[in-house]
Amino acid sequence: MMNYLSGSPTEPGPPNEPGSADTPAVHAAGLTVIRGPRTVLRGLDFTVPRGQITGLLGPSGCGKSTLMRSVVGTQAKVTGTLDVLGRPAGHPTLRTRIGYVTQAPSVYDDLTVRQNLDYFAAILAPGHAASERRHSDVTRVIEDVDLTSHADSLAGNLSGGQRSRVSLAVALLGTPELLVLDEPTVGLDPVLRRDLWNLFHDITAQRGATLLISSHVMDEAERCHRLLLMREGEILADDTPDALRTRTGSETVEDAFLHLVDEAVAAGRNKETTR
Numbered sequence: 001m002m003n004y005l006s007g008s009p010t011e012p013g014p015p016n017e018p019g020s021a022d023t024p025a026v027h028a029a030g031l032t033v034i035r036g037p038r039t040v041l042r043g044l045d046f047t048v049p050r051g052q053i054t055g056l057l058g059p060s061g062c063g064k065s066t067l068m069r070s071v072v073g074t075q076a077k078v079t080g081t082l083d084v085l086g087r088p089a090g091h092p093t094l095r096t097r098i099g100y101v102t103q104a105p106s107v108y109d110d111l112t113v114r115q116n117l118d119y120f121a122a123i124l125a126p127g128h129a130a131s132e133r134r135h136s137d138v139t140r141v142i143e144d145v146d147l148t149s150h151a152d153s154l155a156g157n158l159s160g161g162q163r164s165r166v167s168l169a170v171a172l173l174g175t176p177e178l179l180v181l182d183e184p185t186v187g188l189d190p191v192l193r194r195d196l197w198n199l200f201h202d203i204t205a206q207r208g209a210t211l212l213i214s215s216h217v218m219d220e221a222e223r224c225h226r227l228l229l230m231r232e233g234e235i236l237a238d239d240t241p242d243a244l245r246t247r248t249g250s251e252t253v254e255d256a257f258l259h260l261v262d263e264a265v266a267a268g269r270n271k272e273t274t275r
């Protein structure tokens with residue numbers, strides 16, 4: 001069903017393009033973001049390694065989407081250091097190297113699935129010469145997200161989960177080096193969730209792409225190579241699921257997260273009482 005094998009392996013960047021395999025996909029130091037009256041991200045330091053799946057987990061409102069928007073360069077009032085694929089976040093050359101899927105599916109409801117993808121493929125690779133490649137890319141990504149049987153349905157007639165998968169297919173079109181996916185499995189049934197996670201692993205294993213995936217469902221943490229656990233605009237842990245469980249003596253990542261929250265709350269209380 002889902003098949004990412006047909007995507008070409010990631011090639012090293014052009015000679016003058018920084019950020020080949022030796023730099024991390026994302027490097028942040030003192031990353032701070034203000035939204036309205038609130039400091040939403042508070043001086044974060046973290047690294048997202050290349051060629052792996054990093055899960056960004058934490059409760060609703062902790063700042064996951066804001067962090068992702070900062071990485072893809074769409075967030076205002078960002079201070080500190082934030083380098084993505086060896087360039088400052090938001091650099092124009094990153095546009096074709098990053099795929100971003102927001103929580104709100106960005107598809108045209110009055111076009112079919114295939115027409116949506118044809119449209120975005122034409123923006124990425126315009127011109128008659130690229131038409132054959134566009135056609136095979138569109139067919140591949142529709143298959144990747146398991147929408148072949150709905151390829152000729154209007155996007156407006158699809159379910160929420162199906163529309164999300166059209167958005168994901170759009171992001172897969174350009175075979176990006178970094179894929180930033182904001183809660184891609186929300187509202188999907190268990191079978192589709194499993195299939196999508198298998199697809200994510202195929203993308204990293206076969207193309208060496210880096211995935212940064214947010215979720216507030218802790219069981220998805222177990223499927224990631226690394227985790228950034230967030231709470232109230234801060235990073236509680238940046239580690240592998242195994243190391244987190246071992247360090248906290250927990251059976252599951254969810255228990256590890258709760259342990260770290262308790263620790264953070266206790267540390268905050270101690271700070272208050274020693275003032």
Ligand SMILES: Nc1ncnc2c1ncn2[C@@H]1O[C@H](COP(=O)(O)OP(=O)(O)OP(=O)(O)O)[C@@H](O)[C@H]1O
Nearest residue numbers: 035036037040059060061062063064065066067216
């Ligand atoms: N446009 C905005 N103006 C002011 N504050 C905002 C704005 N958008 C979000 N926030 C605040 O920033 C904080 C982080 O929001 P963000 O969307 O990054 O969280 P999240 O972890 O992605 O949440 P969810 O899992 O619910 O999507 C929240 O407290 C939210 O209220």
